[in-house]
Amino acid sequence: MDMRFWLLQIFNGVSYGALLFLLGSGLSLIFGVMRIVNLAHGSFFLLGGYVALTVIWTTGSWLLAIPVAVLVIAALGMVMERFFLRPLGGDHLRQVLLTFGFVLLFQQGALDIWGGDNLTINPPRTLSHSLIVGSLYLPLYRVFIIGVAAVIGLVLWLALDRTRAGATVRATVDDAQMARGIGIDTSRVSTLTFGLGALLAGLGGVIGGGFLGIYPGLGFEILPLAFAVVIIGGMGSLGGAAIGAVVVGLLDNFGKVLFPQAAYFTLYAPLVLLLAARPTGLFGRE
């Protein structure tokens, strides 16, 4: 195991982490604003990939597939929040279980529309080359994923930190009751945040479909990893989600390479210890 091996594995871990950031940041935002553990988040990821496939099949354009898929999933998320989750009030457990009811509906819907085969989203030819850095061959597509995650992360950070809309979201995360008190329409914030979270998951699905493939069980396979990101980062914290995503990406990758028999144990056991020590995550607040 020479230097190249380690560098390549770090690169793989970080690029997987970049994908998990797209998924985890949305989940974290939804949690921060609404305190909902959204079990349908993996389904948003999966449906994003499927919708993108349909667009590619009909128009042949991968570039068009991204905005269409992302907006469809965002709309789906907002409808779900507005008409099903909100009427439950603040009952978190029922909201969690309701999202699972939707998982079943989405899964079967996807199976009926797109079938049970393992499909792949082929990215444009220019992205399927390799980048040669020193003696390392790095798949350009994975570099692209890291770039997308970095840009999205930056945009989200600027939007949350520098705009008025971002300030209302942060106020709602910090103290929803107080935010309502000073005239912030927190239920609108909730709907928009849920839509934004779904959008990010859908984007993750389109991009992740390029190297994970798109198949029926994917949504529930990737969901616990997204939770891991949120657990490490603390819920509602964007910077935390970024760090959490890289940590989970690396733990997952190195766990599989170095301890194949205990791969997921090496990922979740540290999580348990972290949660026991700091139940709100590294960067989360009570």
Next chain:
Amino acid sequence: MSRPLKMLSVTALLLAVVVVTPHTTPFLLMLATRIMILAILAMSLDLLLGFTGIASLGHAAFLGLGAYLTAILAVRYHFGLGWDFWLVVFFGILLGAVTAALFAVFALRARGVYFLMITLALSQCVWGLAYRWDSLTGGDNGLNLPSRPVFGTIQLGNDTAYFYLVFAFFALSLLLLYVFVESPLGRSLVGIREHETRMRILGYNVWLHKYIAFIVSGAFAGLAGVLWAHVSSEVSPEDVTLTTSVDALLMVVLGGPGTLVGGVLGAVIVLFLREYLSTLVPWWPYVLGGMYVAIISYLPDGLLAIGARWRRAPAVAAASVAGSAQGPTRSNKLEINQGGIE
């Protein structure tokens, strides 16, 4: 319904099940067997969710531990296929209880939604081992058990015999859990569910109460795992996934938390839809998903509460006519303890 009437009707129903089911089809017999095993799991979870007010998103871990213990002993050591099966039952319960005792040390540090997350992470640890430690667990393929236990002339390989065995465990679990929740300890658990701070002020050791509830719950879930391993004679990582944990939660919530029999009703509905309706129509998941959404949206206290809801409706209407500002006093059993969240 008064309490003696309730107990009488549950007993009558149980008798009807044990007398009638063996005379129906082999398919229904196996379905009833599965339902009773998952009902034990659901009841054990109800002890936490419905009676103590803490929602675990990782109950599949205990089912999985019991099932894998049984399968590993049978496949690798040929243990538990004769009279020694009773030792496996004992070990399964013990493993569930000991693991729960360990898990609870970590899990009970978190509250509310964070409790959901930490129990999820704990059960993912068990899933990870089941999925990847293939030299012990068979990995993705799982393990196939050679046969069901044989006690002298009684062969549990016969589905009817196995049905009776599972029925006995199911009825015993229901009875024991009922005695437990009706005991002073069980009543103080309900007290913690309703108002944790008040119980603490009254001098109850809230942490210890929750800890005991978690261990008892884990023990019964471990028992369900042992029985589950022999149902289809195979154990796979699928049994330990998040889906199984959520299924168990839904069973409790569908039937009615805090009732024990609610979990049984939930298990009947979920498995009946999944295994029976699936043989009739291909679109059965829509029915299942749609029913989850409908019941959670419109019946917050579960199906068993329908009767109570009807009876309460006129009273609530009268109260609001009288201008009472109190509103309907619904003790929402589903609300998770939120002491530390907000």
